[in-house]
Amino acid sequence: MTENLASVFEMEKEELIKAGIEKGLKPFQAKDCYVWLYNRRVNSPEEWSSLPKTFRKEIKHYFDFSFPQILKESVSKDGTTKLLLELYDKMKIEAVYIPQGKRTTLCISSQVGCPVGCSFCLTGKGGFIRNLTASEIFLQLVVLEKRFSLFGKHYNVVLMGMGEPLLNLDNFKKSLKIILDPEGLAISRRRITVSTVGIKGKLEEYLQDTGLPPIAISLHSAMEEKRRKLIPSRAVLSVKEIREILQKSSRREREKISIEYVLIRDFNDSKEDAYALKKFCKGLKVKVNLIPLNQNKLLDFNSPEKEEVIKFQDILSSGGISTTIRKSRGGDINAACGLLSTMEKIKAR
Ligand code: SF4
Numbered sequence: 001m002t003e004n005l006a007s008v009f010e011m012e013k014e015e016l017i018k019a020g021i022e023k024g025l026k027p028f029q030a031k032d033c034y035v036w037l038y039n040r041r042v043n044s045p046e047e048w049s050s051l052p053k054t055f056r057k058e059i060k061h062y063f064d065f066s067f068p069q070i071l072k073e074s075v076s077k078d079g080t081t082k083l084l085l086e087l088y089d090k091m092k093i094e095a096v097y098i099p100q101g102k103r104t105t106l107c108i109s110s111q112v113g114c115p116v117g118c119s120f121c122l123t124g125k126g127g128f129i130r131n132l133t134a135s136e137i138f139l140q141l142v143v144l145e146k147r148f149s150l151f152g153k154h155y156n157v158v159l160m161g162m163g164e165p166l167l168n169l170d171n172f173k174k175s176l177k178i179i180l181d182p183e184g185l186a187i188s189r190r191r192i193t194v195s196t197v198g199i200k201g202k203l204e205e206y207l208q209d210t211g212l213p214p215i216a217i218s219l220h221s222a223m224e225e226k227r228r229k230l231i232p233s234r235a236v237l238s239v240k241e242i243r244e245i246l247q248k249s250s251r252r253e254r255e256k257i258s259i260e261y262v263l264i265r266d267f268n269d270s271k272e273d274a275y276a277l278k279k280f281c282k283g284l285k286v287k288v289n290l291i292p293l294n295q296n297k298l299l300d301f302n303s304p305e306k307e308e309v310i311k312f313q314d315i316l317s318s319g320g321i322s323t324t325i326r327k328s329r330g331g332d333i334n335a336a337c338g339l340l341s342t343m344e345k346i347k348a349r
């Protein structure tokens with residue numbers, strides 16, 4: 001980031017247009033700046049060929065146009081690539097590129113660290129530093145797009161990286177204005193999934209707004225005591241409260257809410273656990289994603305046996321619950337669910 005200059009990306013659309021007009025542009029030209037920046041992803045004003053040359057030269061003295069820096073790349077044998085990004089204050093976050101055949105998924109972060117502290121998650125173990133700003137959220141997509149030549153191609157986005165998005169809801173909503181805007185990044189709402197453990201006061205607020213992207217609830221156990229062992233934070237709703245909120249939810253027709261369930265050997269992978277989850281899902285418009293835990297020496301939990309995963313799935317399917325087993329990706333580079341590490345961030349303190 002250029003010293004002492006405010007990031008151009010922190011301005012909302014109207015603010016950016018207003019700033020352009022103040023610098024002598026006509027309103028349609030000022031809007032063109034926004035289109036160059038976001039719709040065409042061009043962050044060097046010299047290339048904004050539709051705008052006056054003097055403006056293109058001068059504007060760089062007023063705002064900083066730089067993206068977060070890629071400090072390191074870790075490539076998994078399955079092609080998953082984790083980028084370590086440095087923010088303006090030297091804090092580090094991770095963003096992940098996940099190719100799966102013809103599908104591409106980008107996993108981005110919402111906070112530096114995470115205050116929820118889930119016991120199976122390396123990010124949670126590293127503590128919380130700060131919320132990401134709106135631009136730090138959407139620029140992860142732009143950086144990943146550029147690095148992997150994805151501009152103009154379809155991809156899915158998951159907010160499943162570092163942090164709990166509902167604890168940074170205002171900045172996330174602000175970032176969505178740019179992400180969803182047809183003149184902005186123009187990414188479809190339906191291609192985005194926001195993952196949450198279910199934050200008190202926020203889950204209801206989120207579900208009431210049908211303009212927000214589909215949501216995935218990280219449940220991990222339908223038994224309250226077990227779930228508390230995995231997700232001890234007091235800010236998190238109980239299993240009963242989550243079910244009540246989902247029962248009342250008025251999400252769009254045909255848009256099911258995902259229930260994410262990390263399967264941990266001898267902890268939450270028994271028949272009893274599966275029946276509890278089946279009971280939880282009964283009557284709700286949900287689908288279940290089972291995610292066998294990625295074993296890691298820094299965590300006290302183990303991956304489930306394959307047969308147990310299948311048995312678990314069968315019990316849910318027998319109740320008519322749409323259930324998929326999500327293949328772990330990027331486990332060898334700590335890029336899989338729960339393994340985004342905070343090591344680099346801690347070094348920056
Ligand atoms: S699993 Fe998600 S909510 Fe829990 S500590 Fe990790 S990043 Fe935070």
